[in-house]
Amino acid sequence: MKTSQETAAAVERLYDTYPFPPEPLLDEPPPGYNWRWNWRAAYSFCTGQTPQREEIRIIDAGCGTGVGTEYLVHLNPQASVVGIDISAGALKVAQERCRRSGADRVEFHHLSLYDVDQIEGQFDLINCVGVLHHLPDPIRGIQSIAKKLAPGGLFHIFVYAELGRWEIQLMQQAIALLQGQNQGDYQDGVKVGRQLFEALPENNRIVKRDRERWALENHQDECFADMYVHPQEIDYNIETLFELIDAAGLEFLGFSNPRYWQKERLFGKNPELMARSEGLSERQLYRLIELLDPELTHYEFFLTRPPLKRVDWSEDNDLLAAIPERHPCMTGWPSKSLFDYDYQLVKLSDEEFKFLEACDQNGSSPEDSSQTQTVAEIIKHVNFDLDGVRSLLQRQLIMLNIDR
Ligand SMILES: C[S@@+](CC[C@H](N)C(=O)[O-])C[C@H]1O[C@@H](n2cnc3c(N)ncnc32)[C@H](O)[C@@H]1O
Known part of the structure; x- marks a missing residue:
């Protein structure tokens, strides 16, 4: 030890x-x-x-x-x-x-x-x-x-x-066994690991998992060592x-x-299972999800560290008074087809697109409050409702400010 x-x-x-x-x-x-x-x-x-x-x-x-x-x-x-x-x-x-x-x-x-x-x-x-x-x-x-x-x-x-690193753990232990006294010589560890991947049968589970999930990253020795020859991992x-x-x-x-962490993607099509899962605590639900998707x-x-004020925007009046701005992390704007904060493809409706265009006016002169428009002001001339605004926020396509 x-x-x-x-x-x-x-x-x-x-x-x-x-x-x-x-x-x-x-x-x-x-x-x-x-x-x-x-x-x-x-x-x-x-x-x-x-x-x-x-x-x-x-x-x-x-x-x-x-x-x-x-x-x-x-x-x-x-x-x-x-x-x-x-x-x-x-x-x-x-x-x-x-x-x-x-x-x-x-x-x-x-x-x-x-x-x-x-x-x-x-x-x-x-x-x-x-x-x-x-x-x-x-x-x-x-x-x-x-x-x-x-x-x-x-x-x-x-x-x-x-759960998703099981094969990595096995390979780490196998390399360590074969290295014996040489453990701690990381170049030797990479050499042994690469030889093992060459030698193992094509359909070996560790080889298959590496090829499917990690092979792109592991071309470089730095990545291979970080994954398979690490002296300490929990x-x-x-x-x-x-x-x-x-x-x-x-x-x-x-x-x-x-x-x-959305249970809907796993068993959303079965209302009875969804109802049963309602009784679980937050942590039990997380456990259920990882058990069902062990990738x-x-x-x-x-x-x-509290206090941290959170706003859920359920009050219409608060939302109407908020200043919206387009989310800073998106690729492809201005277009109705773009990549969101998580690089997922998003298709905007005409109204969503117009609302985001109006938000940009706020972002362009944040110091000049006469130029900034609240949600209420924007939806006067863009055909959009508050649930639409909530949806844009929930999908991280806009951000909201109360106090500017
Ligand atoms: C896998 S790398 C991650 C580097 C970086 N955070 C990233 O994600 O790109 C782990 C880093 O943690 C550093 N590290 C390990 N133990 C540490 C410790 N006790 N204090 C500070 N850094 C440590 C290592 O030296 C190494 O650079």
């Missing part, structure tokens, strides 16, 4: 050898978006309204080679960003990545999550993607970083799920996930891949 320090040192060595992720460095901002890294979009998703402040502090905890960090800087033009990681090798790439694309509102620290209290102050947005499951003590890690979350802030987390199920969340002492706001390879979700 390795001690906690030995495990952390082994993880550091892995990422010094194979900095992750190995995305190419660009001389311009990275393409597209990930709405979870856009403070206004993430805040709107979690609360139903846009945030009051945009001059915020963000920390990317376990930033790796800075792919997410770079987006966090570019997608949040008024934010200051901090990246921390235990791998000096990964940090070096992160620094160079941000320098090359002009992401200059960022500083990096060679620091463990456990020691994040060495950084002063609190953060409005914490991003911790693909990190906690590699810690020898994830509960200690989440508790350290949770202390840095400002009241009303958002904490975005991504950790592995065990995979979660709903029960152990909520033990981790509860230990953080924060409030669960919801999963950031909500489509997966799940990770959990991604938001936590907050």
Whole structure:
């Protein structure tokens, strides 16, 4: 058995050898978006309204080679960003990545999550993607970083799920057995792993799963090592996930891949099953969904430190007085056929399109309140109703502001 320090040192060595992720460095901002890294979009998703402040502090905890960090800087033009990681090798790439694309509102620290209290102050947005499951003590890690979350802030987390990673776990153990004394030599681990994939029969379950789900990513040794030669990985199920969340002492706001968690897509065509599932608690329902769709390879979700005001827009008068704006994360606008915040194809009706066009007038001069129109003002001249507005909000095609 390795001690906690030995495990952390082994993880550091892995990422010094194979900095992750190995995305190419660009001389311009990275393409597209990930709405979870856009403070206004993430805040709107979690609360139903846009945030009051945009001059915020963000920390990317376990930033790796800075792919997410770079987006966090570019997608949040008024934010200051901090990246921390235990791998000096990964940090070096992160620094160079941000320098090359002009992401200059960022500083990096060679620091463990456990020691994040060495950084002063609190953060409005914490991003911790693909990190906690590699810690020898994830509960200690989440508790350290949770202390840095400002009241009303958002904490975005991504950790592995065990159900869809079963074959990966088997391969990790097989490689370790064959490596024997060489465990910890990650280049040797990649070599053994690649030889195994070559040697195993075509219809072997591990080979089939790798080919179907992972082969595109695993061409690069950095990705192969991260997946199959990792010295420390804890995979979660709903029960152990909520033990981790509860230990953080924060409030669960919801999963950031909500489509997966819709029971309708699994048994919506059977009203009796839908009715039976009404009796389940929220966590039992999540468990039911993952049991029925065990493809799940990770959990991604938001936590907050209360108080965090949420608006459900059920009151017509509140909705009529709101200032709408078009969602910042969409591709293909202006067109009635576009990709939404999650890069899913959306077809807009004529009325929805006109409403979004009117919203754009608000976005174009946010400082000039004489130019901004409320929902009530817009629907006077666009043939649209409040349920239509609610639907646009629910599909993250608009965001709403109360107080501008
Ligand atoms: C799979 S990579 C994820 C990188 C990045 N967050 C991303 O999603 O692109 C995991 C990163 O966590 C870092 N890490 C692991 N344990 C850590 C710890 N205790 N404190 C800080 N970083 C850690 C590793 O060095 C590695 O760079």
